[in-house]
Amino acid sequence: MARGDLTDEQWALVEPHLPIAAVGPVPDLRKHFNAVMWRFRTGSPWRDLPTEFGPWQSAYDRFRIWATQGVFQSLMQAVIAEAAARGQTDLGLVSVDSATARAHHHSCRTWWTEARSCSPPPPRPQPPCAQSRLRCAGQRSWLTRLDAEAGNLRAALDEAVRRATTGQADEAVRLATALSWWWLLRGRLTEARRSLSTVLAATSDTAAPELALLHAAFVLLTGDHIEVSATAAEAVPDPVRRARALWLCAYGLFSVGEVTAGAKLNARALDLFRSAGEQWGTAAALGLRATLALVRGDLDGLGRDGLRSAQLFGELGDRWGQLQTVSPLAALAEIKGEYGEAARLQ
Known part of the structure; x- marks a missing residue:
């Protein structure tokens, strides 16, 4: 095997994505793929392809077939999914x-590099956490990055689900x-x-x-009713993650008109957020409590919680959170006859 050629492990991932004709001789696909890698690794003309890869015309023709059939894009998706499933991706976008x-071309680079080595890979620094960046001033830019990678994220999740069916959930x-x-x-x-x-x-x-709690929340948010067990939430060990799941369920319950049940879950989530000193969660729970206060006609509670929620979200730079407080606070201003303030908010 020449330097730079695929290892057996790498070839096992690549081979299923390389089509062959239904009739005719079976080409040496591995040799052709290694030839393509050599060409783009060195930047040399096709005519300078080393003889060990066979006639350059054959390798070039095979490359053209793969390129026109979208083989490289399909292969990239597969490598990204494999890297994600192994937790061996880098550069921290997602x-x-x-x-x-x-979900980027560079994401497979770590996998290829590590697959070549017989020794364990060196530890890498933890990449930035996109989920946390969606709750602060960088929200818009990180949403744009995630949107651009939507297809690759689906591919990664599909591969992870496939592995889950084999016991690797x-x-x-x-x-x-x-x-x-x-x-x-x-x-x-x-x-x-x-x-x-x-x-x-x-x-x-x-x-x-x-x-399971998150699934229940999205069932509610898509208009269907489902029972949410606060007791089952105790199985979530991290109190902040537990509180976020409970809050989302409360949000979903409110959306289907189950105001009392939603208020109860939201109160539990707020207690957890406050105990953990979690600013975003506190802002979210107060914002929902303000909306619930509007439904009950509790104007004092609406003003107190709505303003505090808006303040906390403003400090974080979370535009989505700030927008959640606009409607209840504008309604409060209209009720008080402060139409200028209502117009300003909206």
């Missing part, structure tokens, strides 16, 4: 919470959980419900209690 799925659970906030911000409610349902089908509610 480290969505703790689930890493960097952790990656699918982590990735689906981490993507939930992006789905919500972008209004991809049906996609979220379907994806979470698929992952849950490959695992179990007891094995993924947070995921």
Whole structure:
């Protein structure tokens, strides 16, 4: 094997994505693929292809076939999904919470490099967490980055789900959980419900209690009713993650008209957020409580919680959160006859 050629492990991933004709002799696809890699690694003309790769015309013709058939794009998707499933991606665009799925050409580079080495890869610094960046001043730019990688994220999740059916569910659970906030911000409610349902089908509610709560929330947000158990939420060990899942369920309950149940879950989430000193969660729970106060006609509570929520979201730079406080605070201004303030808010 020449320096730079594919290892057996790499070839096992590549080979299924390289088509061959239904009739005629079977070409040496591995030799042709190594030839393509040599050509673009060195930048040399095709005519300078080393003789060990065979006639340059054959390698070039094979490259043209693969390029016109979209083979390289399909292969890139597969490598990205493999890298995400192994947690071996880098450059940190889509480290969505703790689930890493960097959906970019560079994401496969780490996998190729590490697959060549017989020794364990060196530890890498933890990439920036996209999920946390969706709750601060960088929200818009990170949403744009995630939007651009939507197809690759789906490919990564599909591969993780495939692995989950073989008993390796952790990656699918982590990735689906981490993507939930992006789905919500972008209004991809049906996609979220379907994806979470698929992952849950490959695992179990007891094995993924947070995921089960998130799925229930999106069921509610898409207009259907489902029972939400606050007791089951105790199985989520991290109090902030538990609170976020409970808050989203409360948000969903409110959206289907179950105001009392929503208020109860939201109160529990607020307690957890405050105990943990979690500013974003406190702002979110106060914002929902302000909306619930408007429904009950509690104008004092609406003003107190709505203004505090807007202040906290403003400090964080979370535009989505700030917008959630606009409607209830504008309604309060109109009720008080402060029409100028209502117009300013809206």
